[in-house]
Amino acid sequence: MTAIDQRTDGPAGDARDDLAHELDHLRQVCARVAANVGRVIEGKPEVVRIALVALLAEGHLLLEDVPGVGKTMLSKSLARSIDATVRRIQFTPDLLPSDITGVSVFNQQTREFEFRPGGIFANIVVGDEINRASPKTQSALLECMEERQVSVDGTTYRLETPFIVIATQNPVEMEGTYALPEAQRDRFLARVSIGYPVARAEVAMLANHAGGSDPLDGLTAVTDATEVRTLIGTVRRVHVSPAVQQYAVAIVGGTRTSPDLLLGASPRATLHLVRAAKAAAALDGRSYVLPDDVAGLVRTVLSHRLLPTVEASLRGRDPEAVLEEIAAQTPVPAGAHRA
Structure with missing residues (x-):
């Protein structure tokens, strides 16, 4: 038996072979997702890659850039590519913490309080213009993002895996906005700026999107939440x-x-x-x-x-x-x- 055979024989070798197969599967699935998102976000493969890194690493993504470069489109196209629960929260000054976490409502028929989940109860949460909500409302995300749970009226509710918050914010327009507190910024695994497209990509965008139709309408899911959970398990095994x-x-x-x-x-x-x-x-x-x-x-x-x-x-x-x-x-x- 050669030295190579000795290294790959037995349970340890079988485990390495299994991990290699799982990594191949991960690359295939992520390539399909990236290609799907790339149909909407032209010429930004590195940005799409960072979004996938955040998803696989069980983190959250902050998209920070000037208006009109596709921050919301990127988050929505990633959500469309995965057959999972998706909620969008439009952050506004009048948004309440209970709109995010949920609220207990008294049911007149049963004479009991019932919990009505808020917008955070989804696999993929798209937080649009997150810095337009008050600091009190932004703080409602702290427990959700770090501990993946929500506490309301003394009861704790777990959030399902995968769970990722993809938030957008405009760093240029300061009127009517509130800076994200350091504690919340620290909960985002990555921050990325999309940037302006190159001329070729912008021309392609005009050809594909200028007809008035929503480019997201043509996107269909290429994976689902169960498969994403499996991929996250594969990433955990990386040495x-x-x-x-x-x-x-x-x-x-x-x-x-x-x-x-x-x-x-x-x-x-x-x-x-x-x-x-x-x-x-x-x-x-x-x-x-x-x-x-x-x-x-x-x-x-x-x-x-x-x-x-x-x-x-x-x-x-x-x-x-x-x-x-x-x-x-x-x-x-x-x-x-x-x-």
Whole structure:
């Protein structure tokens, strides 16, 4: 028996083979979802990939960009691609916390209180213009996003898996908006800006969408909630070596000691960074995380959690620039990948 046969024989080898098959299946399903979303969002494959990373890593996604670039369209097209429960919450100044979490209503016939679920009770929750709701209403999302449960009148209700909040906000228009509190921003696994499309993609958009029909009408689901739960289980099995874990901790730790940052990244951010790296590795068909997986997600996963000092802001040092410097100065572990 050769050395290779010895490594792949027995229960350990069977487990690796099973994981390899599961990763192949994951890539096929995610390719179908990406292609489906790509029919609506032209020329933004990296943005779609980050959305899939957030979904597979059991995180939440914040789409932050100027009006009209397709933030809501991206979230709705991803929701249409998965046969799961979907709710949209339009955040407005008069939205109440009970509109999100639900409320207990007294039933005159049964003479008992009945719980009526709010908009958060869905697999995919699209929160449109999240920064237009009051801080009190925004706070209703904190327990939902972190603990995946809702507490109303002393009773706790679990949220089904998968559960992802895809929120949009406009960072330019400040009138009538409320800044997201740091505690809520920290609960978003990733923040992404869609950006303006390239000329070729914008021309294709005109050809496909200018007829007045809704481009979402042509989308059908290519997977379902049950299959997504299976894919999430596959991502959980992706291996992260101790060296890569230490690399992620070192990068996050650098944000806490940087003189340019008033607030560094939290331990939750470290966990989100590693989870996102596992999802990215799975999308590439690997059963282990490379340092490059971590480094490639640093800006997307960490930048929205950081607060620069006044002096750094005056010098034009934004969190993205500080993160780039920290990542460049953090030693990359060599040969740290396999179990």
